[in-house]
Amino acid sequence: MVEEAPVVDLFKSPQHPYTISLLRCIPRMGTSKYEDRLWSIPGRVPPLHSLPNYCIFSSRCAMAQDACRESQPPLVNTSPERRSRCLFWEHPDFARLEVSQEAPFELSLERNTSMAHASLEVKDLKVHFQVTGGMTSLSLKKETVKALDGINLSLPPQNTVGIVGESGCGKSTLARAVAGLVPIAGGEIRMDGNNLSLPVTKRSKDTLQILQMVFQNPDSTLNPQKTVEQELQRPIRLFQVARNQEESLLISQLLAAVNLDESYRQRYPAQLSGGEKQRVAIARALVGASQLILCDEPTSSLDVSVQSMVLNLLQRIQKELGLSLMFISHDLGVVRYISDYIGVVYLGQFCEYGKGEEVFLPPYHPYTEALLSAIPIPDPTVQKERIALEGSVPSAINPPQGCRFHTRCPRKLGSLCEQEAPPANREGTHVIFCHIPRDELARQQKSAV
Secondary structure (H helix, E strand, C coil), X not given: CCEECCHHHHHHCCCCHHHHHHHHCXXXXXXXXXXXXXXXXXXXXXXXXXXXXXXXXXXHCCCCCHHHHCCCCCCEEEECCEEECCCCCCCCCHHHCCCCCCCCCCCCCCCCHHHCCCCXXXXXXXXXXXXXXXXXXXXXXXXXXXXXEEEEEEECCCCEEEEECCCCCCXXXXXXXXXXXXXXXXXXXXXXXXXXXXXXXXXXXXXXXXXXXXXXXXXXCCCCCCCHHHHHHHHHHHHCCCCHHHHHHHHHHHHHHCCCCHHHCXXXXXXXXXXXXXXXXXXXXXHHCCCEEEEECCCCCCCHHHHHHHHHHHHHHHHHHCCEEXXXXXXXXXXXXXXXXXXXXXXXXXXXXXXXXXXXXXXXXXXXXXXXXXXXXXXXXCCCCCCCCCCCCCCCCCCCCCCXXXXXXXXXXXXXXXXXXXXXXXXXXXXXXCCCCHHHHHHHHHHHC
């Protein structure tokens, strides 16, 4: 235990540098990657079999002094309800806890430069699945699940598009369709003239090298019988991005890029933490992707300190290698921070699409409004009214007529929303699919704040 306090006191005035570091790792609403770099706790957690006999956080703490490395600080009562294990809890110098500046990394990849800096174009994309009744069903008739039903997006080169929505709305299906892992029922996916509408088994090696994917659960994509070095060797040799004599150097560079040292080469997935596995998965994606990395909830299972490190890493990769990103998440705070463009998906269709600063400022779609109201704010003194949506997401087998959100929409206009598909209210790059005019949406949402 390094600190204990009532909730409000801990958030208002933390008394241990580890606490303040964790709080700084959380992306704050209203900030983006252009305004503020996420705090990331330097170094690594020491192994449990060799903990130091002094302050266990000292090797990662910018406030640490010689006294911190002489003995284990006691857990002292700082007030009747508070305790801290820091020698300097009375006068913490949190100003010294600054965001570290990472040196640019180098990757000796033999990339096809003619394939760089391309835009992703998705036009009227449809993904339908045929399902039959289960064991308890009275009918074996096949039915169609409309997982995606007319998605359009355009992502300029070296940008990030964030895809958000509730579980089952079609976020992951969109990424898998772009990756060629699910067959599409209609529409087109193209990037730099390459047809990505084909399934992955029918794509050429050059087309395969356009993009790579980082999945939510790296346990399902890392071979438990292969070491980290072997995991990285496979795409290096498959795509021939390094000569034999340069392979070992490239692996060292990849490990350094994701903040892992040489000792990780011979480790197996079972010997890695969740955050370390995800970093290996990102390093592997760097080898193959020349234009686009698809990130399917890559931070959902990570603690905030590792999450901030992964987000900073993805930004560095994008900036220094010129890649585009599709970032899928249910966490709107994370999506707001990292994304240049944002698409809000509901029941297989976009409710809203536009630049990040457009989507997060009124007017926005009523569904976006409800999602934004549910974002937790790491400050217990802030009172926020949450819009609780009634009911559950309707079945994608038989979606509602008209606006698909009308069965749960708190701003429904009646029969108009129930019978007619909403028009595209467009202003520049920002489009809202809603029957309510933009100025009326803005007026209602501002009055509700």
